[in-house]
Amino acid sequence: MPEESFKLMGRSSLDADNSARDHQLYHNVTTQSDGLYHCPWEGTSACQHKPEKLKCNYDKFVDSHLKPYRCKVPACADNKFSSTACLLRHEREAHAMHGHGDKPFLCKYDGCERGVTGNGFPRRWNLYDHMKRVHSDPCTSRSAGGSPPPTEKPATGSKKRKQDAITEPSTADKEHVKRAKTPPVVNQQPSYAEIYHQSEKRLQEAVKQLHDLESANAMANLRNANECIKAMAQALQKINQAPGMSHYSYLHFPNTCP
Numbered sequence: 001m002p003e004e005s006f007k008l009m010g011r012s013s014l015d016a017d018n019s020a021r022d023h024q025l026y027h028n029v030t031t032q033s034d035g036l037y038h039c040p041w042e043g044t045s046a047c048q049h050k051p052e053k054l055k056c057n058y059d060k061f062v063d064s065h066l067k068p069y070r071c072k073v074p075a076c077a078d079n080k081f082s083s084t085a086c087l088l089r090h091e092r093e094a095h096a097m098h099g100h101g102d103k104p105f106l107c108k109y110d111g112c113e114r115g116v117t118g119n120g121f122p123r124r125w126n127l128y129d130h131m132k133r134v135h136s137d138p139c140t141s142r143s144a145g146g147s148p149p150p151t152e153k154p155a156t157g158s159k160k161r162k163q164d165a166i167t168e169p170s171t172a173d174k175e176h177v178k179r180a181k182t183p184p185v186v187n188q189q190p191s192y193a194e195i196y197h198q199s200e201k202r203l204q205e206a207v208k209q210l211h212d213l214e215s216a217n218a219m220a221n222l223r224n225a226n227e228c229i230k231a232m233a234q235a236l237q238k239i240n241q242a243p244g245m246s247h248y249s250y251l252h253f254p255n256t257c258p
Contacts, residue, residue: 020068026059041065071095093130109135196235203228 025040032038036051037058049061060083067080069087073095081087091097096119105127106120114120114130121127131137190198206225212218 020070021059021063023062023066023068025062025066029055029058037061039065093134107131107135109137192235192238196232196239199228199231199235203232 029037032051034051036053037055038051039047039049039058039061041047041061042049042051046065047061049064052058052061063082067082069081069084070077071079071081071087071090071094073091076090076094079090081090093114096103096114103118103120103122105122105124106117107114107127107130109115109131112135114127121130128137203225206221206228209215209217209221210225215221
């Protein structure tokens with residue numbers, strides 16, 4: 001789209017958005033077939049805007065290209081700004097406008113009008129921001145520049161009580177909850193009585209196979225029977241050594257019978 005078609009009438013004062021936005025692109029616009037507003041510069045290298053559903057966002061797209069806001073000082077009439085915020089910043093820093101109270105923080109650069117007494121900045125971070133952007137001062141840190149320092153408000157009594165009530169649970173409380181949620185571990189080892197009866201069943205099975213003397217597993221069956229007898233003897237010994245206790249529930253012994 002030719003640049004000549006977007007030339008605007010210059011504004012000599014800070015007007016409202018609708019007054020500065022007198023170009024036809026702000027008014028003669030409708031949504032396209034997809035129901036969205038498309039930036040007039042869409043598809044060019046200078047435009048990265050995506051289609052929007054809201055007309056106000058479309059207007060900001062046009063603002064970024066046309067820069068319709070003008071400084072009211074004649075010497076700066078050719079300066080273009082894309083928003084009232086940018087224009088206000090220019091007027092505040094270049095012309096000491098929109099000031100509030102004393103301005104004790106002066107620019108240290110020779111020849112800068114913001115270094116004149118009474119024409120400085122009301123806050124130190126405003127001065128740092130000016131020196132960084134206007135003079136590219138390398139000594140002004142990033143944190144001292146673009147934003148004011150955060151202010152902390154003392155917590156009121158009610159808010160403090162709420163904050164005290166909503167506290168992080170202690171480590172002991174977390175451990176207590178963890179133990180409460182963990183199910184108890186059930187001992188799965190068989191009792192000595194169970195070991196005795198299981199070994200007895202295996203012994204009976206082994207004895208049935210001992211009748212076949214020519215079996216290739218005859219010797220292995222004999223060893224199995226012997227191991228079962230040993231396991232039964234050990235279990236019975238443990239049972240007899242624990243009088244007054246229910247060996248069906250409390251006494252345990254590793255099952256050594258194969």
